[in-house]
Structure formats: C-alpha cells, structure tokens
Amino acid sequence: MAMELSEIEAFIMINREGSFTRAAELLHVSQPAVSRRIELLERELATPLFERLPAGIRLTEAGQAFLPYAQRVAAAMEDGIAAVRALEEDERGTITLALVGTLASTQLTTHLQTFHKTYPHVQLKLHTARSDEVSTLVQQGDAHLGLRYFADPHPDIQSQLVLNEPLLVISAAQSRFFTETPGDPAALSYIPWVTFPIHTRSSGEPFARLLERQLTRYELDNAERLVIDSLSAQKRLIEADFGIGLLPASSIEEELRLGTVRILPIAGLQTSVPVMAIYRRQAYLSRASRLLLTMLTTTSHPQ
Numbered sequence: 403m404a405m406e407l408s409e410i411e412a413f414i415m416i417n418r419e420g421s422f423t424r425a426a427e428l429l430h431v432s433q434p435a436v437s438r439r440i441e442l443l444e445r446e447l448a449t450p451l452f453e454r455l456p457a458g459i460r461l462t463e464a465g466q467a468f469l470p471y472a473q474r475v476a477a478a479m480e481d482g483i484a485a486v487r488a489l490e491e492d493e494r495g496t497i498t499l500a501l502v503g504t505l506a507s508t509q510l511t512t513h514l515q516t517f518h519k520t521y522p523h524v525q526l527k528l529h530t531a532r533s534d535e536v537s538t539l540v541q542q543g544d545a546h547l548g549l550r551y552f553a554d555p556h557p558d559i560q561s562q563l564v565l566n567e568p569l570l571v572i573s574a575a576q577s578r579f580f581t582e583t584p585g586d587p588a589a590l591s592y593i594p595w596v597t598f599p600i601h602t603r604s605s606g607e608p609f610a611r612l613l614e615r616q617l618t619r620y621e622l623d624n625a626e627r628l629v630i631d632s633l634s635a636q637k638r639l640i641e642a643d644f645g646i647g648l649l650p651a652s653s654i655e656e657e658l659r660l661g662t663v664r665i666l667p668i669a670g671l672q673t674s675v676p677v678m679a680i681y682r683r684q685a686y687l688s689r690a691s692r693l694l695l696t697m698l699t700t701t702s703h704p705q
Contacts, residue, residue: 405443405446406439406442407475407476407479408439409439409440409442409443409446410443410472410475410476411429411476412425412429412436412439412440412443413439413440413443413451413465413468413469413472414469414472414473414476415428415429416436416440416452416459417452417461417465417469420458420459421458421459422436422437422440422459440452447464447468449462449464450462450464450465451464451465451468452465473541473542473543474558476543477542477543477682477685478684480543481543481685481686482686484686484688485686495524495525495688495689495690496524496525496526496527496690497524497525497526497527497546497547497688497690497691497694498527498529498544498545498546498547499514499526499527499528499529499545499546499547499548499549499694500528500529500530500531500535500536500539500540500544500545500547500548500549501528501529501530501531501536501548501549501550502530502531502532502533502536502549502550502551503530503531504606504609504633504650504653505549505677506530509565509652509655510549510564510565510652510677510698513697513698514526514528516697517693517694517697520697521690521693524690524693524694526694529544529545532607533550533551533552533608536548536549536550536680537550537554537556537559537680540559540680540681540682541556541558541559541682543682543685546681546685546687546688546691547679547680547681547691547694547695548679548680548681549564549677549678549679549680549698550677550678550680551608551675551676551677551678552608552675552676552678553676553678553680554678554680557683558682558683558684559680559681559682559683560680560681560682560683561678561679561680562678562679562680562695562699563676563677563678563679563699564677564678564679564698564699565676565677566674566675566676566677567650567651567652567674567675567676567677568650568651568672568673568674569609569612569648569649569650569651569672569673569674569675570648570649570650570651570654570665570666570672571590571646571647571648571665571666571668571671571672572640572646572647572648572649572654572657572663572664572665572666573640573643573646573663573664573666574640574641574642574643574662574663574664575641575661575662575663575664576643577643577646577664578643579593579643579646583666583667584666584668585667585668586668587620587622587668587670587671588620588621590622590625590646590666590668590671591622591624591625592625593625593626593645593646594625594626594627594628594644594645594646595613595617595625595626595627595628595645595646595647595648596628596630596636596639596640596644596645596646596647597609597610597613597627597628597629597630597636597647597648598610598629598630598631598636599629599631600614602631606631606633608675609648609649609650609675612648612673612675613648616648616670616671616673619670620670620671626645628644628645633649633653636649637649637653637654637657637663640663641657641662641663646666648671648672648673650675679695679698679699681695
C-alpha cells in the first residue's frame, strides 16, 4: 500500500470543511486534484470514505474509523517538522494555545502576558473553545497546548494541574437581599442565582453543574435561576443586584477592587474547579511550548 501524505491531508481537510471545493482552496490545489487524491486513497483502502449527498458530504463508517488514525499521522508529521526546526531555534517559534473562553478572565491571562514579555520572540496564538473542543484541537494537532476544566481521560492526552480555581459566592456590594451578611445557606433560599446554561455545551457549563450540585446539597433546588451565557454579563447583573452568583475568584478581582461586589462568606457553598494544561502524550513539544507549560504549572500556585 503506497499511501501518500497528500492523500491523508486531503481527507482530513475535506472532512473538516465539509466540502471538496473549500478543501482544494485551502490546500492550494485544484478540485480535480483533491478528488483524485481521495479516489486513490479509497482505492488503497478498498472502500469509500465519503458519502456524497445532495446537501453535501459525510463520512462513511469506514471514513469514521479511518479519521483518528489519519489525524495522528498528520499530527506526527507536524511534530517531526517542528522537531527539525527546533534544532535551529532557541526561545523562538509559534505556540498555538487552545483555552476555555472563561479562563481569559482569570489570573492565567497575567501568566500569558508575563510569558510574552519574557520570551518576546515566541508568537502565541490563542483559540477559545469549550473544554471538549480544546481537547479535540490538541488531539488533532491543531493546538500544541490546551487549557481546560478537569482532566481529559483520553489515553492520548496528558493532563497537568495548573490550579484549583476557587469559586466564591458574591452579591452586589449594597444588596437589597440582605440586611446583614448571611452565614447560612438557608438564608439564600429566596434569592435568584445568576448562572451559566446547562445542556447547551456552553464553555461555562462546568460552573453551572457545580452550582447545581451545591444547591442540591443545601436543599436550595427551588431557587430562581437567571441563565446568562457570558461571564461579563453575569458580573454586570450581579453588580446591578439582580441576583447572586458562584464565580471564579480571579475573575472578580477588579469588581472587588472597585467595591461593586462583595464576597458572601458561606463556606459550605464555596468550592473550586481544577484547571488543567493538556497536550498529546506522544507529541513533540518545542522548547517554547515546554517553557510555557512550565510557567503555567509552576507559577499558578495550585490550592
């Protein structure tokens, strides 16, 4: 079997774009050339890989089975190229980092800024996604490193703890809901909670699930929810006293400094969520990637 890398690249690109035409444009070849590559690949595998439909294309069962192996081949080739180029590079190069969108509002942003100042010749490309999408980008080789909530159990993925992000109960600084600072969860039974949506694959869903677990634990299931899929919008609503929330500690540092919100010291409701750095277990990590990984996992001071 004389399978060519160009055939594998075409297969991956067509699946990703859902179009032979778009794949040809991105590969800078003609559409007949892309079609020919797939024809040869299907001949070598003795089975169709794509099902042609009036509304587009989709993978056949054989195509679905072949896809993860094709992605590994392409990623391994990228690793090889990176390893050779690294012989001529020191603290240079490009790092593609995929991270959950809500992490952009945490102390991790400060660490990324520090890294950029320390290694100005390293280009850092950021992509925001949900936790599962971060893992997919890393697994496919589209990102060198990922930052997500909770460890990824996939055998091809290595996870390292960056920090345990505390989640704190907060309210407006001068909330109409309290005459005095509450110390018991039962005092919150009639107050709306500002939270992320569940079952929508939102990037903030881990926070929503943790909140639901805490509310159930303290028999607050009947509390009203104000569902908002934006961390910034949630903070503005809490500042305006529409409700209270369970938010990452590092995301409310500015609001605490300005005095627009306050922490409700209800220890039983406060919890934390692990933030993990992930990468492919067999991947080649450039010196720049290793430097960033080390900075993230040694300066965030996990709690």
